[in-house]
Every structure is written in C-alpha cells, then in structure tokens.
Amino acid sequence: MAVQISLQINGRTVEAEVQPNLLLVDFLRQEQRLTGTHVGCDTAQCGACTIHLDGRAVKSCAILTVQADGARITTIEGLASGAELHPMQRAFHRHHGLQCGFCTPGMVMAGVSIAENHGTPDPAVIRAELEGNLCRCTGYHNIVKAIAAGAREMAGRS
Amino acid sequence: MYRFEYHRAKDIGDAVARRQAAEDGLYLAGGMTMVPTLRQRLASPSDLIDLAGIAALKGLEEADGSLRIGAMETHADVAASALVRDRIPALSGLAGGIGDPQVRNRGTLGGSVANADPAADYPAAVLGLGATIHTDRRTIAADDFFCGLFETALEDDELITAISFPVPKRAAYRKFKNPVSRYAIVGVFVADFGDYVRLAVTGAAASIFRLPEMEAALAGEFTAAAIKQITVEAAEMNRDLHAGTGYRAHLVGVMARRAVEAANG
The missing domain is CATH 3.30.390.50 (CO dehydrogenase flavoprotein, C-terminal domain)
Incomplete structure (x- = not known):
C-alpha cells in the first residue's frame, strides 16, 4: 500500500505518495528529476549516491523513501546559490578533483560533510573519511586536495 | 525488491503488536543490512516495522558500572559520545571503525546485534565485554545470545531495546x-x-x-x-x-x- 510522505528537498517542501519498496535514490532521480545524485555500484559501497539527510551524509541507495518521511534532504543540486557554486564545488573545479565525473556528486557531498565535522582536516583524515566513496579514475590525489581547499574556504566563510 | 507493507511504529508496544499482526514481518532499524538484503531479494517480508520513530530506543547513560546504550543509537553517535570514549574507549573505537561514515550515520547497535552477521564488529564487543541484551520482554546474557550463523536467542517478534556494556579496567x-x-x-x-x-x-x-x-x-x-x-x-x-x-x-x-x-x- 502506498504511503503518504512529506519532506524537505533542497529547501522545498515535497508531498508525495510512494510505494514502500521505492529507494530514496530512485525517488530523487526518477520522481523528483534530481539526476545529479548518481547510482554507481547499486550495492551501497561506492558512495556516488551520497546525499545529506538531516545534515548527515548517507547513501541514498540503501534507504527507503518512506524512511525519509519528515526529513530534510540536500542533494548536489541544493549546494549552489543560483549561479554561484558552493565553495566545495569550486574547489573541485579549481583542483580538478575528477576525471570522468561520475563519482563527483557523492565526493562533493561527502567533502562538505567532512568539512562540517572536521573543520580543516589534514589529508590523512580526509582519506579516512572518504572510505565510503570510490573513484575509479583519479587515484584520489586531486579529490583530497580539493576537499582540503574547500574545507579551508568553508571555514573562512563561517 | 519484492513488495511489502510499511509501518512506522509509535512505541515499543506498537512495534511488537504490528510485528505479531504481520504474516511474516521484520523490524527495520537503520536498514544498512536490511535494505541491501531486500534489494538482492534475499528476504521477502510481508511487512517492515520501522523503529526509527521510537524515542525509548534511543539514549546513552551510565548505571551500575555499565554503559546502557539504546538499540537505535547509530554507530556515529556511539563513536562520538564523550561518555563512551571516556569509559570504554575500545567500544568507541569499534563503533567508529564500522563500515564507512555514511553507514555509521544510519546503522544501529540493535540492528547489528540482532542480525548477528558472523563478521560484524558489534557482537565482538557484546560478547567480549559480557554485555546484557535488554529486550521488550527479558534480559539475555551475551553468552546465551549468539547461537550460530545469523542466529540469536531472540524470538521471532522479540525486540532489542538496549544493551548494557560493563565497564572494564x-x-x-x-x-x-x-x-x-x-x-x-x-x-x-x-x-x-x-x-x-x-x-x-x-x-x-x-x-x-x-x-x-x-x-x-x-x-x-x-x-x-x-x-x-x-x-x-x-x-x-x-x-x-x-x-x-x-x-x-x-x-x-x-x-x-x-x-x-x-x-x-
């Protein structure tokens, strides 16, 4: 039986009727057309589907949409303010923290969460905190540089 | 994923009643094992009873030389707790090393222990510290709890509410x-x-x-x-x-x- 839910997505209130077996990532991509959140491995290991749920980084491919009833969600689309990129997005651009770009939305969302939890962490902390995000192109060097730079910029702003 | 009915339980009694009323129900804690299991069609419950809204399954306190941790406390919250870090740093470190940050933000103590995965981390602390498992109907000693591969002493509709970990030297x-x-x-x-x-x-x-x-x-x-x-x-x-x-x-x-x-x- 479909379940009525109400949640905040990128600052917007969304009311919907969903089946209990609908994954949150499918709800975001297919029903909300927020296709920035990617599905990489489909087994909750790669982190390409990372979003923020009530301020915490989570894997939206391992969460049922009904579990997000009442939650506040931020996806990659919710980071920028209009045409102005979020500092973490800008840092990924500047430091070229990507090659093919498929893992990038999850990396950026994880990076924002790392900065929120650790301030301006050193590379070892960043690497440990990226355990849930896989990139198969870059070797991570520029991703780690980008997150360090983005975290510094976020700290300078607040 | 097979179809199932979804229930959000109000309190412990409501959760157990819904579980008993279901034909073949399962409790849903953080879902970090459950949702991937459902996706792989390794389980086909008729109903899922979500425990996320039950305030009585949360909480972290010290009493009688033990740390009592609510079943729905996440790994991230146990790892970040100053009380746990001070009294049983080994438990804090264990919780902070489960899976990855995203998993720790959702996965719960009760879910891990009830699942009894043979390679899971939390059962090592439960058995290693000789913890007591509190359920909706009784307490179970760690030595009597783990019975085999994904097997525990829990009855089908029995719900873990908290676990008490004795504080070691x-x-x-x-x-x-x-x-x-x-x-x-x-x-x-x-x-x-x-x-x-x-x-x-x-x-x-x-x-x-x-x-x-x-x-x-x-x-x-x-x-x-x-x-x-x-x-x-x-x-x-x-x-x-x-x-x-x-x-x-x-x-x-x-x-x-x-x-x-x-x-x-």
Missing part, C-alpha cells in the same frame, strides 16, 4: 578488515576486568566465539607473550574468497596479541 578491539566492506576477516575484542579476562573473536567462524584458553592465560598475565603459544583449530574456521581456514586461524592469534598490546598501550 582496560580493553581493546583489533580487526583485520576486508578492504572493501570493512567487515572483519578476523576481529578480536579483549577486556580485562581485574579478576577475569574475556576475549571474543568475530569474522573467523560461523558465529562469534570466546577463547577460554587465552582468557585464562591473560588472567594470569595480561601480555601478548602469555598467549603466543595458543592456537585455534583451522578446521573450525570460515573459508571464503578473502581468506582460507589456515590464514584465518593464524589471524586469530595475531589479532588477539595486537588487541592485548593495544589494551596495555
């Missing part, structure tokens, strides 16, 4: 982890309570187990050297693509000695 957990899943290929939790020592091994066999021979040796002398000669039977170990039986048996000794050294550190 010193303790440590060391695991040799699978680099992809971060599950323990072998993990050892050792706890020294002064007049006795407990040591639990996860990941190595079909279910978590204690090593009484090592416990007795460590009660005499709490050093890595005291257990250097003690080995486990390779024939009783798990074998999979990550590690064979002989390698796992060897790792039990290595991880046990590292855990003792860390507890002494």
Whole structure:
C-alpha cells in the first residue's frame, strides 16, 4: 500500500505518495528529476549516491523513501546559490578533483560533510573519511586536495 | 525488491503488536543490512516495522558500572559520545571503525546485534565485554545470545531495546578488515576486568566465539607473550574468497596479541 510522505528537498517542501519498496535514490532521480545524485555500484559501497539527510551524509541507495518521511534532504543540486557554486564545488573545479565525473556528486557531498565535522582536516583524515566513496579514475590525489581547499574556504566563510 | 507493507511504529508496544499482526514481518532499524538484503531479494517480508520513530530506543547513560546504550543509537553517535570514549574507549573505537561514515550515520547497535552477521564488529564487543541484551520482554546474557550463523536467542517478534556494556579496567578491539566492506576477516575484542579476562573473536567462524584458553592465560598475565603459544583449530574456521581456514586461524592469534598490546598501550 502506498504511503503518504512529506519532506524537505533542497529547501522545498515535497508531498508525495510512494510505494514502500521505492529507494530514496530512485525517488530523487526518477520522481523528483534530481539526476545529479548518481547510482554507481547499486550495492551501497561506492558512495556516488551520497546525499545529506538531516545534515548527515548517507547513501541514498540503501534507504527507503518512506524512511525519509519528515526529513530534510540536500542533494548536489541544493549546494549552489543560483549561479554561484558552493565553495566545495569550486574547489573541485579549481583542483580538478575528477576525471570522468561520475563519482563527483557523492565526493562533493561527502567533502562538505567532512568539512562540517572536521573543520580543516589534514589529508590523512580526509582519506579516512572518504572510505565510503570510490573513484575509479583519479587515484584520489586531486579529490583530497580539493576537499582540503574547500574545507579551508568553508571555514573562512563561517 | 519484492513488495511489502510499511509501518512506522509509535512505541515499543506498537512495534511488537504490528510485528505479531504481520504474516511474516521484520523490524527495520537503520536498514544498512536490511535494505541491501531486500534489494538482492534475499528476504521477502510481508511487512517492515520501522523503529526509527521510537524515542525509548534511543539514549546513552551510565548505571551500575555499565554503559546502557539504546538499540537505535547509530554507530556515529556511539563513536562520538564523550561518555563512551571516556569509559570504554575500545567500544568507541569499534563503533567508529564500522563500515564507512555514511553507514555509521544510519546503522544501529540493535540492528547489528540482532542480525548477528558472523563478521560484524558489534557482537565482538557484546560478547567480549559480557554485555546484557535488554529486550521488550527479558534480559539475555551475551553468552546465551549468539547461537550460530545469523542466529540469536531472540524470538521471532522479540525486540532489542538496549544493551548494557560493563565497564572494564582496560580493553581493546583489533580487526583485520576486508578492504572493501570493512567487515572483519578476523576481529578480536579483549577486556580485562581485574579478576577475569574475556576475549571474543568475530569474522573467523560461523558465529562469534570466546577463547577460554587465552582468557585464562591473560588472567594470569595480561601480555601478548602469555598467549603466543595458543592456537585455534583451522578446521573450525570460515573459508571464503578473502581468506582460507589456515590464514584465518593464524589471524586469530595475531589479532588477539595486537588487541592485548593495544589494551596495555
């Protein structure tokens, strides 16, 4: 039986009727057309589907949409303010923290969460905190540089 | 994923009543094992009863020399708790090493222990510290709780509400982890309570187990050297693509000695 839910997505209130077996990532991509959140491995290991749920980084491919009833969600689309990129997005651009770009939305969302939890962490902390995000192109060097730079910029702003 | 009905339980009584009313229901905690299991069609419950809204399953407090942690506390919250870090740093470190940050933000103590995965981390702390499992109807000692591969003493509709971990003099957990899943290929939790020592091994066999021979040796002398000669039977170990039986048996000794050294550190 479909379940009525109400949640905040990128600052917007969304009311919907969903089946209990609908994954949150499918709800975001297919029903909300927020296709920035990617599905990489489909087994909750790669982190390409990372979003923020009530301020915490989570894997939206391992969460049922009904579990997000009442939650506040931020996806990659919710980071920028209009045409102005979020500092973490800008840092990924500047430091070229990507090659093919498929893992990038999850990396950026994880990076924002790392900065929120650790301030301006050193590379070892960043690497440990990226355990849930896989990139198969870059070797991570520029991703780690980008997150360090983005975290510094976020700290300078607040 | 097969279809199922979804219920958000209001309180413990409501959860158990809905579970009993369901034809083939399951409780849903953080879902970090449940949702991937459903996706792979390894389970087909008629109903899922979500425990996320039950305030009584949260909380973290010290009472009578134990830390009582609510079943729905996430790994991230247990790892971040100043109280846990102060009283049982080994438990704090274990919680902070489960899976990855995203998993720790959702996964729960109760979910992990009820699932009783043979390679999970939390069962090592439950058995290694001799914890008490509180349910909606009784308390169960850790020694009576884990019964085999994904098997526990819980009745079908029984719900873990909290777990009490006795505070040891010193303790440590060391695991040799699978680099992809971060599950323990072998993990050892050792706890020294002064007049006795407990040591639990996860990941190595079909279910978590204690090593009484090592416990007795460590009660005499709490050093890595005291257990250097003690080995486990390779024939009783798990074998999979990550590690064979002989390698796992060897790792039990290595991880046990590292855990003792860390507890002494």
